Amino acid sequence: MNVSDTPRIDQDALLEVEKRVCSYGDTVHYADKPKIFERCEGSYLYDVHGRAYLDLQMWYSAVNLGYANPAISNAIQAQMAKLPQLACQYLHREKIELAEMLCHSVERAFGLRGRVHFNVGGSQAIEDALKLVRKHTGRQHMLAYQGGYHGRTLGASAITSSYRYREMFGEFGDRALFLPFPYTFRSPFPGDARMTEQYCVREFEQLFEHEYTGAWNPRTGHSEFGALFLEPVQGTGGYVIPPPQYFKRIARICRDHGVLLVDDEIQMGFYRTGKMWAIEHFEVQPDIIVFGKGLTNGMNPLSGIWAREELIAPSVFGPGSTHSTFASNTLGTAAGVEVMRLFQRKDYDTLVREKGRCFLAGLREVARRHSEIGEVDGLGLALRMEMCESDGRTPSRRLADKMFQIGLEGDLRVDGETIGLILDIGGYYKNVITLAPSLEISDKEMERALAALEMVLVRAKAGTAANDER
Numbered sequence: 001m002n003v004s005d006t007p008r009i010d011q012d013a014l015l016e017v018e019k020r021v022c023s024y025g026d027t028v029h030y031a032d033k034p035k036i037f038e039r040c041e042g043s044y045l046y047d048v049h050g051r052a053y054l055d056l057q058m059w060y061s062a063v064n065l066g067y068a069n070p071a072i073s074n075a076i077q078a079q080m081a082k083l084p085q086l087a088c089q090y091l092h093r094e095k096i097e098l099a100e101m102l103c104h105s106v107e108r109a110f111g112l113r114g115r116v117h118f119n120v121g122g123s124q125a126i127e128d129a130l131k132l133v134r135k136h137t138g139r140q141h142m143l144a145y146q147g148g149y150h151g152r153t154l155g156a157s158a159i160t161s162s163y164r165y166r167e168m169f170g171e172f173g174d175r176a177l178f179l180p181f182p183y184t185f186r187s188p189f190p191g192d193a194r195m196t197e198q199y200c201v202r203e204f205e206q207l208f209e210h211e212y213t214g215a216w217n218p219r220t221g222h223s224e225f226g227a228l229f230l231e232p233v234q235g236t237g238g239y240v241i242p243p244p245q246y247f248k249r250i251a252r253i254c255r256d257h258g259v260l261l262v263d264d265e266i267q268m269g270f271y272r273t274g275k276m277w278a279i280e281h282f283e284v285q286p287d288i289i290v291f292g293k294g295l296t297n298g299m300n301p302l303s304g305i306w307a308r309e310e311l312i313a314p315s316v317f318g319p320g321s322t323h324s325t326f327a328s329n330t331l332g333t334a335a336g337v338e339v340m341r342l343f344q345r346k347d348y349d350t351l352v353r354e355k356g357r358c359f360l361a362g363l364r365e366v367a368r369r370h371s372e373i374g375e376v377d378g379l380g381l382a383l384r385m386e387m388c389e390s391d392g393r394t395p396s397r398r399l400a401d402k403m404f405q406i407g408l409e410g411d412l413r414v415d416g417e418t419i420g421l422i423l424d425i426g427g428y429y430k431n432v433i434t435l436a437p438s439l440e441i442s443d444k445e446m447e448r449a450l451a452a453l454e455m456v457l458v459r460a461k462a463g464t465a466a467n468d469e470r
């Protein structure tokens with residue numbers, strides 16, 4: 001791709017207009033200098049000059065199969081020509097096929113039967129899961145995790161751990177109780193996964209020890225909480241990977257106390273971690289699975305829940321229980337069916353595991369050269385790089401922020417080409433570079449990614465040192 005000196009659109013003029021007419025309430029202005037992109041393909045976004053930016057976050061893991069994936073684009077174009085629109089009160093072929101494919105996938109993974117209900121966005125599907133739990137258990141309080149993120153609608157905010165997201169919006173009477181997640185690097189037993197697991201299981205267990213924990217009535221055997229909402233690997237929380245046995249132990253406690261398990265796969269589902277459902281790594285059977293993002297490879301918005309038959313059977317969750325105008329839209333379901341077909345055609349279990357291993361080995365090499373990288377870890381192609389001060393422990397948000405900004409500047413010389421780097425930041429201290437490259441990332445792109453990552457880190461270190469002197 002040639003980099004032209006004359007941008008096809010006047011970027012500065014557009015940015016000026018944006019400042020006047022667009023709300024700052026979304027996440028665009030997290031960046032110092034918001035960026036306009038014009039094109040995307042494979043692992044790359046292209047700016048108005050045609051410059052390529054290697055994307056290591058793929059729209060928060062919505063675009064697992066690469067930008068402008070030809071097979072998915074073709075499926076959408078075919079649907080555009082056939083049935084581009086249809087009110088959701090009527091049925092169409094792809095909706096039924098997609099629901100069946102998802103049900104089969106859950107049955108294969110967990111041996112469970114259930115049904116699928118579609119919606120538009122991830123948060124809305126979370127709301128539907130909340131309704132289902134309320135309906136089934138008659139309880140409106142939920143358990144969730146510190147560091148957990150389930151979206152920003154009102155219901156989803158109430159079970160999302162960050163108070164910052166609720167602070168300006170009044171009372172949330174049904175706010176979840178947030179429990180510690182086994183985050184080994186920052187637990188009271190740093191670096192000790194076994195002790196971290198033990199500590200977090202103990203904290204959970206204690207809720208049900210006697211009636212004065214505020215969670216449980218031993219006389220009636222009722223918990224005040226309807227469900228535990230969990231992300232198998234925390235996404236926004238900084239790609240925190242729990243010890244392998246942890247969820248099995250938690251699931252047992254939940255089952256013994258009538259607390260349902262809601263598995264939020266919105267970010268980690270669809271092979272991000274090397275399994276169709278990330279919870280498969282942990283040998284746990286969920287009651288409800290929530291999905292979104294990767295279902296359509298980030299094309300027409302579509303999300304949904306799968307629930308066990310007894311929770312979602314027509315006799316208990318009847319017509320009109322939940323609805324949104326654009327739920328099960330025909331372009332989204334066409335994309336979804338193609339995504340599921342693509343996942344059936346290749347062995348993504350092996351592919352993602354191998355690519356993930358290779359990427360993580362490269363990250364470990366980089367980490368050996370920079371004490372500011374406190375930890376690198378990964379499950380499949382969900383990888384984390386925790387940025388710290390030079391002691392390797394004190395969280396460094398400013399270093400992570402700098403790396404993010406430098407990547408967006410688009411002037412990294414790698415392999416004789418000038419590119420940019422698209423990064424995302426997560427973590428409890430907003431100091432973790434969360435890496436979610438395309439599942440189709442090539443070996444060459446991976447090499448480039450590692451070189452570019454180290455380059456932005458070196459520059460960020462130099463930059464922050466200079467800032468410190470000012």
Ligand SMILES: Cc1ncc(COP(=O)(O)O)c(C=O)c1O
Nearest residue numbers: 121122123149150151235266267
């Ligand atoms: C785990 C998880 N749950 C829920 C959501 C909310 O989804 P949406 O942004 O589509 O509303 C997200 C989005 O990042 C997520 O990562």
